[in-house]
Amino acid sequence: MTLRLRLMAIIGLSFTLLWAVTSVWMYVHVRSEFRDALDERLAASARMVAGLVAQLPETTATKSASPFSVLDVVAKDGVACEVRQANGGVIARTFDSPKGLGATSAGYSTRTINGQQWRSYTFEQNGKRVTTADRVERRLALLRNIVLSTAVPFLVAMVGSLIVLWFGIRKGLAPLESIRQALADRKPDATTPLRATRVPGEIRPLVHTINSLLDRTRGAIERERRFTGDAAHELRTPLTAVKTHIQVARLAEGEEKQRSLESAEVGVQRLQHTLEQLLVLARVEGPFNFGSEDLADGMEIARMALDGIVTEQRQRVHVAYQEHDRKVAVPRTLAVTTVRNLLDNALRYSPQNTPVKLDVSGSATAMAFSVLDEGPGMSAKDQGTAMARFWRHGSGQGSGLGLSIVDAIVKRFGGELELANRPSGGFKAELRLPVAGQDD
Amino acid sequence: MHALLIEDDALVASGIVAGLRLHGITVDHVANAARAKAALDAHHFDIAVLDLGLPDEDGMALLSRLRRSGQSIPVLILTARDAVEDRVAGLQEGADDYLLKPFDLTELVARLQALLRRAAGRSTNLVQHGSLCFNPATQQVTLKGAAVELSRRELALLQALLNNPKRVLTPEQVKDSLYGFDESVESNALNVHIHHLRRKLGPGIVETIRGVGYRLGDPEP
Numbered sequence: 001m002t003l004r005l006r007l008m009a010i011i012g013l014s015f016t017l018l019w020a021v022t023s024v025w026m027y028v029h030v031r032s033e034f035r036d037a038l039d040e041r042l043a044a045s046a047r048m049v050a051g052l053v054a055q056l057p058e059t060t061a062t063k064s065a066s067p068f069s070v071l072d073v074v075a076k077d078g079v080a081c082e083v084r085q086a087n088g089g090v091i092a093r094t095f096d097s098p099k100g101l102g103a104t105s106a107g108y109s110t111r112t113i114n115g116q117q118w119r120s121y122t123f124e125q126n127g128k129r130v131t132t133a134d135r136v137e138r139r140l141a142l143l144r145n146i147v148l149s150t151a152v153p154f155l156v157a158m159v160g161s162l163i164v165l166w167f168g169i170r171k172g173l174a175p176l177e178s179i180r181q182a183l184a185d186r187k188p189d190a191t192t193p194l195r196a197t198r199v200p201g202e203i204r205p206l207v208h209t210i211n212s213l214l215d216r217t218r219g220a221i222e223r224e225r226r227f228t229g230d231a232a233h234e235l236r237t238p239l240t241a242v243k244t245h246i247q248v249a250r251l252a253e254g255e256e257k258q259r260s261l262e263s264a265e266v267g268v269q270r271l272q273h274t275l276e277q278l279l280v281l282a283r284v285e286g287p288f289n290f291g292s293e294d295l296a297d298g299m300e301i302a303r304m305a306l307d308g309i310v311t312e313q314r315q316r317v318h319v320a321y322q323e324h325d326r327k328v329a330v331p332r333t334l335a336v337t338t339v340r341n342l343l344d345n346a347l348r349y350s351p352q353n354t355p356v357k358l359d360v361s362g363s364a365t366a367m368a369f370s371v372l373d374e375g376p377g378m379s380a381k382d383q384g385t386a387m388a389r390f391w392r393h394g395s396g397q398g399s400g401l402g403l404s405i406v407d408a409i410v411k412r413f414g415g416e417l418e419l420a421n422r423p424s425g426g427f428k429a430e431l432r433l434p435v436a437g438q439d440d
Numbered sequence: 441m442h443a444l445l446i447e448d449d450a451l452v453a454s455g456i457v458a459g460l461r462l463h464g465i466t467v468d469h470v471a472n473a474a475r476a477k478a479a480l481d482a483h484h485f486d487i488a489v490l491d492l493g494l495p496d497e498d499g500m501a502l503l504s505r506l507r508r509s510g511q512s513i514p515v516l517i518l519t520a521r522d523a524v525e526d527r528v529a530g531l532q533e534g535a536d537d538y539l540l541k542p543f544d545l546t547e548l549v550a551r552l553q554a555l556l557r558r559a560a561g562r563s564t565n566l567v568q569h570g571s572l573c574f575n576p577a578t579q580q581v582t583l584k585g586a587a588v589e590l591s592r593r594e595l596a597l598l599q600a601l602l603n604n605p606k607r608v609l610t611p612e613q614v615k616d617s618l619y620g621f622d623e624s625v626e627s628n629a630l631n632v633h634i635h636h637l638r639r640k641l642g643p644g645i646v647e648t649i650r651g652v653g654y655r656l657g658d659p660e661p
Contacts, residue, residue, distance in 0.1 A: 229521055229523065232520055232521065232522060233493060233519075233520040233521060235520075236520035236540075236541045236542060237449050237452060237520055237541065238451070239541070239542045240452050240455075240520070240541040240542040240543070241449065241451040241452045241455055242542075243542040243543075243544075244452065244455030244456055244459055244542070244543075244545060245451075245454075245455040245458075247455075247459060247544065247545040247546075248455055248458045248459045248462060248545070251459070251462045251545075252458065252462060256458065259458075260455070260458060263451055263454055263455060266451060267451055270451070
């Protein structure tokens with residue numbers, strides 16, 4: 001149901017209901033007032049006739065001519081009237097009054113005479129009884145006329161206000177409609193913000209929300225595009241090296257041919273490394289399950305991480321291990337990858353002749369792997385971007401994915417990674433991975 | 441032809457340098473924008489091959505800086521970024537051609553030669569100079585229809601002269617076309633090459649303008 005129909009239904013229905021109740025209430029009130037007024041008139045007429053009859057000389061009172069002229073006064077108003085003696089003899093009667101009108105006691109009464117309903121009032125004075133009466137049917141007709149003449153303008157006003165309401169709601173909702181139109185007219189990939197000018201205060205937050213959503217979408221698209229571009233660059237560069245060197249090897253001879261083939265192989269290794277890192281990243285960030293993989297303890301992880309490093313570099317690493325029997329609650333291959341990536345970075349970015357320390361220590365909740373080097377450390381600016389994919393310090397030869405992978409694994413399995421320059425010089429990367437429960 | 445390769449990846453650069461040298465092109469390699477600018481300021485190059493992802497400055501920024509400073513050297517952009525916008529932006533910033541990594545060496549060489557040809561105002565690949573005919577693609581020279589064997593340096597010298605007809609080249613400019621800037625050159629080496637060229641192609645091929653430099657001689661019928 002559209003907002004407009006909803007508003008129309010809610011406001012229109014309550015509007016109609018309120019007016020209907022009001023009109024019923026008014027009708028009931030008017031009817032009783034009207035009845036009282038007509039009754040009042042009957043009584044006044046009766047008293048007036050009685051007064052006139054009393055003033056007539058006694059002799060003529062029995063004649064029928066004079067009293068008739070008296071009754072003409074009330075007959076002109078459409079009131080039937082009958083004057084009787086106290087003993088029941090009729091003295092006079094208006095020509096339209098039915099027989100037996102006066103055969104009643106004093107006061108108001110409603111009776112059916114000759115199939116017609118009459119409302120009558122009987123007044124007794126000086127031995128004469130004056131009865132005045134209205135036809136109920138005429139009273140009702142009169143009431144109907146009054147009700148009709150007020151109901152028609154009332155209905156017209158009500159229909160009119162419903163129409164006004166319909167257009168008013170439409171006009172009031174116009175800003176929403178214009179936003180809808182603006183959104184509908186956009187190209188699917190448009191991410192420019194909606195304009196918030198000429199929008200009422202209530203809708204401005206909506207426009208702001210839409211705009212902030214668009215902003216985030218634009219950010220995500222931009223990141224995605226950059227990632228694709230970076231990935232293309234990272235894969236094409238070693239591929240170019242391989243292809244070029246192979247073509248050179250085909251043209252060249254002897255030592256130069258050999259050198260080119262070796263260079264091509266270095267390129268292949270780089271390509272392989274980047275591809276493997278990308279696959280790990282995709283696995284960690286993707287919807288894949290690692291549930292069935294083995295868990296390992298801290299020592300095992302450290303040893304396997306070291307195994308993945310070339311021998312001459314491995315000799316620079318000094319491991320300090322604190323005995324701890326709990327296993328790390330991260331699949332073994334991933335835990336090894338995180339530690340190896342941190343070691344890789346430390347070895348790569350610190351001078352060749354300096355040692356790299358790997359401290360492994362466990363607590364009740366986490367296993368901590370600290371990698372400490374004696375290199376130049378990392379500037380605050382670099383620490384901010386170090387986790388970004390394909391970011392690497394200077395023109396280092398890494399894939400630029402090492403820390404991104406560590407970060408992704410830490411985020412997925414609820415660990416922590418802290419990067420900081422050491423006060424004594426060098427750099428420290430502390431990785432804390434959750435440990436499994438005692439039973440595991 | 442003397443080319444400047446501006447490429448930050450050492451492995452890619454060594455491949456391109458070796459490949460271009462095998463095609464008779466003298467190549468110098470720099471790994472960042474600052475060195476590229478310095479090299480272009482100090483030496484004469486016929487053409488530049490520019491990688492966009494440089495460590496110190498974006499290749500596109502370097503290109504527009506070069507063009508603003510009046511550097512008109514033909515530039516071929518070599519990059520791994522394949523978005524159409526990137527390519528259009530590169531050409532609009534003043535690049536003359538665009539090649540996507542990975543590429544074929546032969547294509548790179550052919551494009552470089554085509555750019556050079558255009559820069560010299562020719563539309564066919566064969567350079568005709570009187571009865572002398574030079575094919576830059578195959579590096580073959582014929583005189584009155586007969587093939588002439590020239591050494592690598594002699595070919596480079598001939599090409600430098602043919603690419604700048606009617607212009608006087610200073611000895612430094614000629615040397616820049618023949619040698620990479622890290623090669624040591626004997627003081628009379630240039631004279632030796634000119635001597636050989638005159639012997640093989642006729643004395644009128646190189647005209648010596650005393651105290652200024654050298655010029656391509658008038659064509660012989």
